[in-house]
Amino acid sequence: MENSWQNHEVNILVVDDDEGIVEILDDYLRELGYRVVCAANGVEALERLDEKDFDLLLTDINMPKMNGMELVERIKTREKAPTTIMITAYASIQSAVDALKCGVYDYLTKPFVLDEVKNAVSRALEKHFLQRENVNLKEMMALYRASEVISSRFVFKEVLEVLFDSVAYFTQTDFIALYLDDSGGIEADSDFRLCRRKLFCRLPTADRYLLNLLPKRFPAVVAEKYFLCSSSRIFSKNDASLSGLFKDDSNRFNYESIMTFSLKANNRLTGFLVLVSLSPEIVFTDRLRRLLYMLVSKAAGAIENTRLYDNLQRQYVETVESFALALETKDSYTHGHSRQVACYAALIARKLDFSSEKLAALQQAAILHDIGKIGVSDTILNLSRPLTEGEFQEIREHPRKGRDILAPISSLATVTAVVYHHHEHWNGKGYPAGLSGFDIPLMARIIAVADAFDAMTSQRPYRLPLSLDEALAELRNGAGRQFDPELVAVFLKHKDEIELMLSNRPLSVQPSGGKNYSCPAAPSAHNLSETISCD
Ligand SMILES: [Fe+2]
Structure with missing residues (x-):
């Protein structure tokens, strides 16, 4: 049977304070065709994990500085956490149970024979790649469903709600702002700052400060510097040229990561979406950006459709109102x-x-x-x-x-x-x-x-x-x-x-050229949403 990771480059991190064991595992796993990186304790392992993604972690339990259990605890919430096999010198049931409870997939007891290592690694990788494919598939399906829902809506508020809910679900951020040009879009190479904007927000708290900050800061900085250059982009805090974007004069917010998408319909720029992470744990990735791009593209089309649909309905209502008034005349x-x-x-x-x-x-x-x-x-x-x-x-x-x-x-x-x-x-x-x-x-x-x-x-x-x-x-x-x-x-x-x-009121027998009507703001055929003032 073909292994699900056969076409992948497999990266394994081996962590043990026993140099002899590390050496044996390093040689043996390389012989089997894996890429191996080694570390002597949990602290070193975290450094290696920050540098690159690993598929499998083989770690000892008892080590200086940071033991294997703590290491597993620290990495299990990571987006791309490796599957873990624990190595223990104590073949007690309890240490095995503790390790498994901690999210560890399997364990090996010292001393081990290399065939046992080969089999355990093989099983763990099989599970790891199957799970990853499963997660990808689930995400794709969820995104597909969300984009289908968006496409089926003709009411702007509903499209907005599904878009914000989906984006919040996939990014874990509630700091979402959608800027729309309310004139139906501008040429894609125009300056977005010139268009008539409307802002729709979903924020972690109903904070007036944020509401005031968003319209001022992001369109100007983002549009000026990068927005028009690409359809979607991630802005990194580490980019020195963006210090103005990440600087919060009030010192109330720590912007960690910003991601933007442009919305286009019929080759016109209709708006853009800004996501802001305030938490170091939420860092926008390229993978996330690519996933959301499909959703945002669908949303752009759906928003345009709601605008056209609203226009059509408004024209119908205007016509009917005109008929109603004409009927009386x-x-x-x-x-x-x-x-x-x-x-x-x-x-x-x-x-x-x-x-x-x-x-x-x-x-x-x-x-x-x-x-x-x-x-x-x-x-x-x-x-x-x-x-x-x-x-x-x-x-x-x-x-x-x-x-x-x-x-x-x-x-x-x-x-x-x-x-x-x-x-x-x-x-x-x-x-x-x-x-x-x-x-x-x-x-x-x-x-x-x-x-x-x-x-x-x-x-x-x-x-x-x-x-x-x-x-x-x-x-x-x-x-x-x-x-x-x-x-x-x-x-x-x-x-x-x-x-x-x-x-x-006009005298009822008098034709329309008579005394003026008393409601000064009676609805005209072109302004249906305004209320009539009878004051
Ligand atoms: Fe009637």
Whole structure:
């Protein structure tokens, strides 16, 4: 059977304070074709191990300065620790057990015959190279899986999370910074310092100092000196020309090793990744750099895809919003309705301490809440008399149609649910799902109040608008039946603000050239993520 190390150059370190034994083993193992280095004790052995990697360590137990057990303890956490055979003059079970517990693979007892040495070395090397291949395979598989996961993601945050987790797993460092050009990349030979950067970090501690330090130091120094010269690079602390990079003015951090990767997509430089080791035990190696290169390359492609995908989704949302607003302009009676609903909804949401993200989603839902009316005939929408049951049935389809229009946009899942449920009633008698109480999404319950209030205070072809007091009385009347009573209570508490908003709204029968709309920062088709300010 072919040995798994047959094509490898095998390096063995022999450690013993008995010169006679060292000499015999040195000669014999060289005869067998191995490369042999000798040391007289543990301290010398550590020096040899610092100089080069060994596949096998043959060490005596009892030696001056540092014994064999301590030597094994000291090296077992090393990335490329050799497999160890212990040599002992005491053939006791206990010393053998202790050695094996310590991570030693096998032991030889003095005096030994050379055939025993040959067999033990052969077994140990077989295990050593099999294990190394196994580790390599496991690492490659883990990297492959991580890169596949990255490639399958279309949400930037998810790509970032998998990238950071994988890099942290393989390097054992949590000090990771990703700089991205947010304009879609620059020519590969341009100066990266000129591009518009965004910084994403994963740091060992939430330290403001680190956050401030990263953007200032690394892009400038790294880009200027080396970054543009290569796709990936390791910066060594021992390189005197890099003292500025490793110097920490605060003396709080000891930078040990820095590794960078450039991110490229479609031949454009889109960013770079910086890894910093603060621990002497974590030193970036070329092997690690080569392994991670594949992952970072995949991440660069995936990040570019998320950017393109986001652009596509944004364009779709912009188009749909434009349709929603255009739909209202066809009918002077509902002109400005969705924006007004957005303002009333925002008033309630602010009193409920909505986060800015939730507020933005609510207002987007308000703009889009009746988008399904695109699928309802103009004749029915513009009737100047109360609806028949059949016509009302067709109108009742608009939440469902709205959901179908928005369903392709995964980023609008929350908004879509609100659009679908904005005609549910607190008592379960609404449509389309007949949900009741807290089963109705909160944002849909808010929109229901805002939508009804704006409808009541707007003129229709078949009726005059209700006054403020009349409309508020209707809301009070519907609380606990049509509307969430707590939300109505919140709304009623702010009559002065509502009155101001109402007085600033465009007159419902007036065409669009009339009085200015009261929400100064209503969302334009080009700025969807901003919230509408109704102040
Ligand atoms: Fe509606």
